[in-house]
Amino acid sequence: MVGERSKQAFERAKRVLVGGVNSPVRAFRAVGGTPYFADRGEGPYLYDIDGHRYIDYLMSWGPLIWGHAHPDIVRAIAETAARGTSFGVPTELETEMAEEIVELVPSVEKVRMVSSGTEATMSAIRLARAATGRTAIVKCIGCYHGHADSFLVKAGSGVAALGLPDSPGVPQSVAERTLTVPYNDADAMEKLFADRGDEIAAVILEPVAGNMGCVLPLPGYLEAVREITRRYGSLLIFDEVITGFRVGLGGAQARFGVLPDLTTFGKVIGAGLPVGAYGGRKDLMALVAPEGPVYQAGTLSGNPLAMAAGLTSLRMLKRAATEGAYDRLESYGRRLVEAFCQTASHCGLPATGHAIGGMFGLFFHSGPIVDFETAKACDQALYADFFHEMLAEGVAFAPAQLESGFMSMVHGEAEIEKTIEAMERAIPRIAARRR
Structure with missing residues (x-):
């Protein structure tokens, strides 16, 4: 749940910045709601100005392969x-x-x-x-x-x-x-x-x-x-x-x-x-x-x-x-994709995904996803629901279905396990609302 300070900060920003942001997708139009405002980052975690901590899979849209503030x-x-x-x-x-x-x-x-x-x-x-x-x-x-x-x-x-x-x-x-x-x-x-x-x-x-x-x-x-x-x-x-x-x-x-x-x-x-x-x-x-x-x-x-x-x-x-870091990155991404697909399938929701190196994608679609037409066919409203449920669980994914997720070298077993557990709580709640 986005806090009051972020909501106030967004209202203030909209008075002087176009759409309240300096890059359009940051406005959360694809998922709805108000963007959280970052205060600081540390390793795989991002802290917003309301004091919430998120396991961050946005990683500034990819640059932070060593996490925040290495x-x-x-x-x-x-x-x-x-x-x-x-x-x-x-x-x-x-x-x-x-x-x-x-x-x-x-x-x-x-x-x-x-x-x-x-x-x-x-x-x-x-x-x-x-x-x-x-x-x-x-x-x-x-x-x-x-x-x-x-x-x-x-x-x-x-x-x-x-x-x-x-x-x-x-x-x-x-x-x-x-x-x-x-x-x-x-x-x-x-x-x-x-x-x-x-x-x-x-x-x-x-x-x-x-x-x-x-x-x-x-x-x-x-x-x-x-x-x-x-x-x-x-x-x-x-x-x-x-x-x-x-x-x-x-x-x-x-x-x-x-x-x-x-x-x-x-x-x-x-x-x-x-x-x-x-x-x-x-x-x-x-x-x-x-x-x-x-x-x-x-x-x-x-x-x-x-x-x-x-x-x-x-x-x-x-x-x-030389120590297998890229293989580890990819294995973590694959685990998230597999957990996402398995949990969604158990709840009767279509899901597929990809992972390669330090990037991954989660799609509410039965697949395969091979091009823009198949990507657009994903249930973007379902993804928006998933995004906000995961945010409430302390996990931040990209605020748009048609964007990639990013893993860093400082994400570890603890973060992956917490994310999978959060998925296993969030996705059934979404499915229950869809019935």
């Missing part, structure tokens, strides 16, 4: 801030971050740091258009690649959660250059390229869809898209803003063994601070200024605080990976 990351930020927060000239931290990414991600030879995932994806698209001399791009229906004009055509994430149409303010001429196909449908991709392949600069793809809930690629799908783009001379861009360093140390491309031409990053590489990056083959990245003619710049790109936090996170992940 002491090593906080220390790195504080020590770096004491020397200055921004300089406008290069720092060695930027180089060190790029070295880590190049070492860990199989397809990346050079990197450009930016300040957000949206900035990374829009920059990668500009680079792809310059490299190919073509203007059209392909995205999958329901995948979200940030809020740049080209990506707000049949987008997922908050756009879908709020039931918004393709966004006003996007010129028709821009929308026409964004072509869409269903996720996981290699035949549709093949047909589109057969019709318009000579116009297509790139396919941008979430290798694991994270913005229609967590939806896994079908066997052979990523390989098929890679082959199609290569055959038609188009670039393949993997949007690993969510999956990068979260589904495995080398991202989804290392896990599935499919290498894109360009990759975008965010979230984990900033450990909770604003950050983004894009990278790829040397010949492509050489087109970016100052080496080449494709202009992109940013005052806070490679910000030292973000670099210090992200570097600390990545180096900790490298050590943890």
Whole structure:
């Protein structure tokens, strides 16, 4: 139950912030009710301003793979801030971050740091258009690649959660250059390229869809898209803003063994601070200024605080990976999914789910969930009921059915068991109201 202080804080925020929030899904429109306001976080727990403690599976929408306020990351930020927060000239931290990414991600030879995932994806698209001399791009229906004009055509994430149409303010001429196909449908991709392949600069793809809930690629799908783009001379861009360093140390491309031409990053590489990056083959990245003619710049790109936090996170992940940390993350996610499905099934409710690395999805649907159409067919009202029941039990999931859940390295057996026990209490209450 959201407390009075959060309710008052939301009313105050709505007087001066659009919708009372700075990112739409935070307004809880997809689940109803009033958002809780965060006070602090500690490990796998978030505390709101009313003093409630939640086991947090939002993890700031993915960046906090080491949980809230990890002491090593906080220390790195504080020590770096004491020397200055921004300089406008290069720092060695930027180089060190790029070295880590190049070492860990199989397809990346050079990197450009930016300040957000949206900035990374829009920059990668500009680079792809310059490299190919073509203007059209392909995205999958329901995948979200940030809020740049080209990506707000049949987008997922908050756009879908709020039931918004393709966004006003996007010129028709821009929308026409964004072509869409269903996720996981290699035949549709093949047909589109057969019709318009000579116009297509790139396919941008979430290798694991994270913005229609967590939806896994079908066997052979990523390989098929890679082959199609290569055959038609188009670039393949993997949007690993969510999956990068979260589904495995080398991202989804290392896990599935499919290498894109360009990759975008965010979230984990900033450990909770604003950050983004894009990278790829040397010949492509050489087109970016100052080496080449494709202009992109940013005052806070490679910000030292973000670099210090992200570097600390990545180096900790490298050590943890040798000890089976990613397998443990995935096992916890699978346990939550299995408990969710079993409990719902016993109560006569349809349920399915997915888990991979440190991300998972829970769906009130009999399944399978393979694309945006099947994800939209989930019972979102039922999920809203589940969300609030779990919140009352002290467990915070994403405030929208069409979003992923996130596990951190500091979630443990105690948190998983408490969450499963909470599900076993909450879901029967929901089912009883449905009878």
